[in-house]
Amino acid sequence: MDVWKIAIVGAGKIGQMIGTLLQGSPHYEVTVIDRDAAGLKKLADSGIKVAQADVGDDGVLADALKGHDAVISAAPFFLTPQIAAAAKTAGAHYFDLTEDVAATAAVQKLAEGAQTAFMPQCGLAPGFVGIAGADLAAQFDELDTLSLRVGALPLYPTNALKYNLTWSTDGLINEYCNPCTALVDGELRQLAPLEDLEELALDGTDYECFNTSGGLGTLAETLKGRARRVSYRTMRYPGHCAILRMLLHDLGLERRRDLLKDIFETALPRTDQDVVVVYCTATGTKDGILRERSFINKTVARQIDGRHWTAIQITTAAGILAVVDLMRTGKLPASGFVGQEQVKMTDFLATEFGGLYAPGRVTG
Missing domain, CATH: 3.30.360.10 (Dihydrodipicolinate Reductase; domain 2)
Structure with missing residues (x-):
């Protein structure tokens, strides 16, 4: 069985749900990284592996991401370019939730000629x-x-x-x-x-x-x-x-x-x-x-x-994890910039995470 090692940067509400969903899947090993000890403790108490690190320090973050197949940024948008660059240094695929246009442009630049995939804007909207x-x-x-x-x-x-x-x-x-x-x-x-x-x-x-x-x-x-x-x-x-x-x-x-x-x-x-x-x-x-x-x-x-999970947690976490799953199973390009429009809806909904959208589907 293909098991991916995933690093989540950010232990906020969305990061917590992403970590919890990944922890419940046999296809992933997850580590949540943040500087906030209180947020990490909540995850650690539920059995999720955590690592406290200064995510604003380029060298520290790059070291923390080594050995992971993919990095998910659930951190504030202004940290996006920094986390994406660290993922590139670590040789990991990169995914984030940002809606910020300038941050996405920086990720697109990092994706040029990259050997790994860079897929920003993977949550709800964009996503x-x-x-x-x-x-x-x-x-x-x-x-x-x-x-x-x-x-x-x-x-x-x-x-x-x-x-x-x-x-x-x-x-x-x-x-x-x-x-x-x-x-x-x-x-x-x-x-x-x-x-x-x-x-x-x-x-x-x-x-x-x-x-x-x-x-x-x-x-x-x-x-x-x-x-x-x-x-x-x-x-x-x-x-x-x-x-x-x-x-x-x-x-x-x-x-x-x-x-x-x-x-x-x-x-x-x-x-x-x-x-x-x-x-x-x-x-x-x-x-x-x-x-x-x-x-x-x-x-x-x-x-x-x-x-109990909020609707915004469910839809955002499902949005990013479904495309991570499609990357793991080879249904998305594994290098360079990848846009949401390259994802087929049927493939998305068929993943273990995309199925979280199915109960709320009214018509299509």
Whole structure:
């Protein structure tokens, strides 16, 4: 049996779930690396191998990664280039969850001529949503539009924003403040965040959607020349976008991200009762007829092997581990840069980890 040694850098909530899922598989040996002793202790108490190391020190990190087949970064986005470089030095395949465009560009540069694979943006959005989008696009003879929308939301919203923190605050602010890549009239464009507001409904619940950064990954570049418009929007409950515009634009907090982060983390409670909605729609021609196809997936927090996991933990961890499994079994290129759109949806869902999405699949 082919057993891979995996190093996870980052012992936060997502890193904990990734480690737990890998620990339960016969195909992997896992070590979680972090500087935070408290986070590591929680994992060690559950029987997972841990190693305390300063992940900000290039030499220390490269030594810690030696002997591993693959490295998964579950660390903050600003450490991405450093961890990817250390993985390259260690001769390991590299995977991460970043939505940050600049960090991904650095990984792409490291992948040039590499003997191992570099696959960033492997979580939910970017990540699984790109796989779903590419699968929809492939169902048309001629693709016209592809709209990808994802929401990580509280099941029971109570405040004016109708939002609770469910994942990285830094990543959330990046999405709200950074430029958004899209295809517009067949050309790559940088759109403003919080624009192109639209409304939709699913299962009796109303949502609003608007531009945010990073969710498309490299899909827009891949579909250039094949589609007229490709876009990514974040889903929220109605009213969220108007308050964000007031905070970011009217009060100028887009220029004071540290203060915005402090406000979010002080005022918005975290919740483990959440829902993740993936809502993708494509239009184009098939057999000479204009058609529309949709993929909708709704995942809620639930118990897995007797432990409660949030929807964002489940969807993010499943997103990255399914592609790791496909790399291990030889179904993805083993060197250079690998994009999410190179993953076949059927292969993804057939892995032991991709199957975690199946209970939440509404239609396809």
